[in-house]
Amino acid sequence: MNAQTNIQDYQQCIQNAALAFLERHQAEHLGDVSALLNRAVNHLVSSFDVAEPIAIKLTSLAHVELVEIAFRHRLDLDYCSDTVVVIKDPIKGHRWSVPVNLIYERILNAPDNVRLRSANS
Structure with missing residues (x-):
């Protein structure tokens, strides 16, 4: 294996770690993305001994990936039914x-559901 491949593998591994951190902690920083990104950079520096400029770059790439993931999932209306x-x-x-009843039980009717509102007019 050549050195370039090793560097790419290392960077992908660290970027994956940053993505995992962002996914785990994004709910803690809903109004402040910069605080989340700073925490992720600090995590990479302290846990993986990554140089700060590299941690910033890989955290930024991981954040782009996180945003893309959030918007790529879609309803497949061709296969949906009433249930x-x-x-x-x-x-x-x-x-x-x-199953729709599972969505209702686990999300809509959950005791900690404070973010979703009724769509009734």
Whole structure:
């Protein structure tokens, strides 16, 4: 294996670590993305001994990936029914079939549901 491949593998590994950190902690910083990014950079520097400029670069790339992930999932209306919602990830080619009653039980009717509102007029 050549040195360039090793560097790319290392950077991808560190970027994956940054992405995992961002995914785990994004709910703690809903109104302040810069605080989340700073925490991720500090995490890479302290946990993986990454130089700060590299940590900043890889955290930024991971953040772009996180934003793309959030917007790529779509409803697959061709396969949805009254009782099942189908969500697709066109990039990875995955589809998930989710019963509507499960969405109601786990999300809408959950005791900690404070962010979702009724759509009734």
